[in-house]
Amino acid sequence: MDIRRWALDSDFKVTLTRPRFTDGLLLVLLIAITILSPRLLPVRSEGDTVLVRAGESVFRIPLEENGPHRVTGPLGEAVIMVRDGEAWLENTPCPLKICEAMGPVRRAGDVILCLPNRIYIRVEGREQTDAVSR
Amino acid sequence: MMPRNLSGPLAGRSRISGKTPFLILIVLTVILASGCRRTPEPVRETRFMMGTLVEILVYAQGEDAANAVSRAFSRMAEIEKATSCRIPGNDVESVREGEGALFSGDAARILQTAISAAVASSGSFDPTLGELVDLWGIGTDRPRVPGEVEIRDALGRSGYQKIPESGRFPPGEKLWLDLGGVAKGFAVDEAVKVLKDSGVGAGIVDAGGDLRTFGVKPGSSPWKVGVQDPDQSRELAGILEAGEISIATSGDYQRYFEVEGVRYHHILDPATGRPARSGLKSATVLAPDCALADALATAAFVLGPERGLDLLEKRDGVEGILISEDGIYHTTSGIGTRFPFRKKQP
Numbered sequence: 076m077d078i079r080r081w082a083l084d085s086d087f088k089v090t091l092t093r094p095r096f097t098d099g100l101l102l103v104l105l106i107a108i109t110i111l112s113p114r115l116l117p118v119r120s121e122g123d124t125v126l127v128r129a130g131e132s133v134f135r136i137p138l139e140e141n142g143p144h145r146v147t148g149p150l151g152e153a154v155i156m157v158r159d160g161e162a163w164l165e166n167t168p169c170p171l172k173i174c175e176a177m178g179p180v181r182r183a184g185d186v187i188l189c190l191p192n193r194i195y196i197r198v199e200g201r202e203q204t205d206a207v208s209r
Numbered sequence: 210m211m212p213r214n215l216s217g218p219l220a221g222r223s224r225i226s227g228k229t230p231f232l233i234l235i236v237l238t239v240i241l242a243s244g245c246r247r248t249p250e251p252v253r254e255t256r257f258m259m260g261t262l263v264e265i266l267v268y269a270q271g272e273d274a275a276n277a278v279s280r281a282f283s284r285m286a287e288i289e290k291a292t293s294c295r296i297p298g299n300d301v302e303s304v305r306e307g308e309g310a311l312f313s314g315d316a317a318r319i320l321q322t323a324i325s326a327a328v329a330s331s332g333s334f335d336p337t338l339g340e341l342v343d344l345w346g347i348g349t350d351r352p353r354v355p356g357e358v359e360i361r362d363a364l365g366r367s368g369y370q371k372i373p374e375s376g377r378f379p380p381g382e383k384l385w386l387d388l389g390g391v392a393k394g395f396a397v398d399e400a401v402k403v404l405k406d407s408g409v410g411a412g413i414v415d416a417g418g419d420l421r422t423f424g425v426k427p428g429s430s431p432w433k434v435g436v437q438d439p440d441q442s443r444e445l446a447g448i449l450e451a452g453e454i455s456i457a458t459s460g461d462y463q464r465y466f467e468v469e470g471v472r473y474h475h476i477l478d479p480a481t482g483r484p485a486r487s488g489l490k491s492a493t494v495l496a497p498d499c500a501l502a503d504a505l506a507t508a509a510f511v512l513g514p515e516r517g518l519d520l521l522e523k524r525d526g527v528e529g530i531l532i533s534e535d536g537i538y539h540t541t542s543g544i545g546t547r548f549p550f551r552k553k554q555p
Contacts, residue, residue, distance in 0.1 A: 170351075208456045
């Protein structure tokens with residue numbers, strides 16, 4: 076864009092003078108904010124949906140949909156409870172109940188895994204990490 | 210921002226001094242450009258296999274990406290079939306039954322890595338504990354605390370020194386191999402190889418926490434890999450940043466059962482035949498490949514904080530984060546320097 080032509084054609088008159096110190100400061104500040112903004116944002120948000128994999132079937136449950144959701148794995152039926160933006164497993168037929176002991180999930184990237192009954196729950200949303208070594 | 214030296218009504222002739230319009234244009238352009246640049250959504254697929262949940266995430270689109278992911282899963286299934294002690298008909302079963310076998314291909318390579326880790330750790334990692342693992346039944350529907358005699362007898366039949374260097378197991382000699390401590394990591398490495406060969410530029414293969422990143426993420430930011438907090442399943446002990454890494458964690462929280470308030474976890478100490486009580490709650494290892502990371506994580510967990518760190522420091526390209534029962538982080542020299550590590554705030 077030719078700023079001089081723009082200035083002539085518009086109602087504004089632009090007088091090009093030496094930039095002031097504050098102009099430079101403003102530029103640096105805005106560029107810094109632009110570059111750093113992804114890092115300043117909260118990186119691990121509350122999720123809004125849980126992805127469920129039970130055996131071979133995959134589906135999603137909105138975290139605002141309170142109530143029990145029944146799922147079936149190779150060992151039998153289990154219940155995914157959703158309440159107030161959290162989800163957890165109940166009444167699982169697996170022997171050790173480690174998945175129930177994991178408690179509720181809420182934040183993006185949170186996972187519940189029941190290996191014996193092949194049920195996997197993951198909260199979807201903006202995640203803090205690309206993967207987790209567990 | 211308001212123009213300076215404004216005189217008269219806005220509709221009239223105004224005066225903006227300096228190069229402010231240029232600056233505003235440049236800054237707005239940068240802001241808008243950064244807002245418009247969308248990071249492509251990764252393709253993510255999960256499958257239950259190798260006794261865990263395997264997830265493959267790739268930054269690629271279209272049918273080719275889906276086919277590549279599918280081929281990677283097939284490769285992992287092939288490795289599981291050849292090496293799992295739970296799948297009948299492979300060489301592992303033949304050796305357990307005393308039928309003899311000559312290990313070749315994937316099984317031979319896995320066995321070689323396992324022996325190497327066993328030697329390096331003076332037997333703290335041992336791929337011949339299959340019978341003991343079966344006795345304890347941890348992770349199955351029949352876990353139990355075996356008797357002293359049972360443990361002693363099973364220990365007597367184990368020992369990595371009994372593995373022939375040639376990979377040829379003679380008939381009549383039974384050995385219960387459990388290659389799970391390496392096979393998962395090896396399968397991750399092979400899946401990454403398949404994805405790369407298929408033209409996938411960047412992604413992660415994660416087999417229940419044994420994982421490998423490859424390529425450069427869109428936006429060129431480093432991969433961020435969380436390390437599980439061993440005390441709180443919902444929390445991270447910290448976050449590692451790196452380019453391509455292979456990482457594996459062994460922890461007492463992964464598979465266990467409790468009797469009268471005592472937790473019996475799945476990482477057995479080859480010296481005692483019982484769950485290792487080394488003072489560690491978890492051992493996370495970074496290595497040039499995931500198979501080695503997998504084996505060394507187990508070995509470091511069994512060895513404990515001091516000897517575990519010593520083992521890791523001695524090996525080129527290997528780093529580790531060992532978290533002890535008192536919550537102290539024991540890290541090798543490259544953690545925080547070669548690999549930036551943001552520790553969880555207390």
